[in-house]
Amino acid sequence: MDQPQPSEVMRPIVCTHCHEKQVVRTDGKFGIRFMHAQSVRCLKCGSTFDVILPYQIVAGPYAAS
Numbered sequence: 154m155d156q157p158q159p160s161e162v163m164r165p166i167v168c169t170h171c172h173e174k175q176v177v178r179t180d181g182k183f184g185i186r187f188m189h190a191q192s193v194r195c196l197k198c199g200s201t202f203d204v205i206l207p208y209q210i211v212a213g214p215y216a217a218s
C-alpha cells in the first residue's frame with residue numbers, strides 16, 4: 154500500500170543570519186507533523202537558526218556546493 158519513497162533527501166536551506174546556502178539531509182517521508190521549527194547550526198557563522206520543513210531533519214547541515 155505504501156508509496157515508494159526516497160529514504161533520505163538533501164534539501165537546501167539558507168541561514169537566517171548570514172544567508173549562507175547549505176543543505177540538510179531529511180527523511181524522505183512527508184509528514185505534516187514535522188512542520189515545526191527544527192534547529193540547525195549554520196556551517197558558516199555558527200549561529201543557530203530554525204528551519205521549517207515538513208520532513209524530519211536527520212543530518213547536516215553540509216556545504217551546498
Ligand SMILES: [Zn+2]
Nearest residue numbers: 168171195198
Ligand atoms: Zn550563518
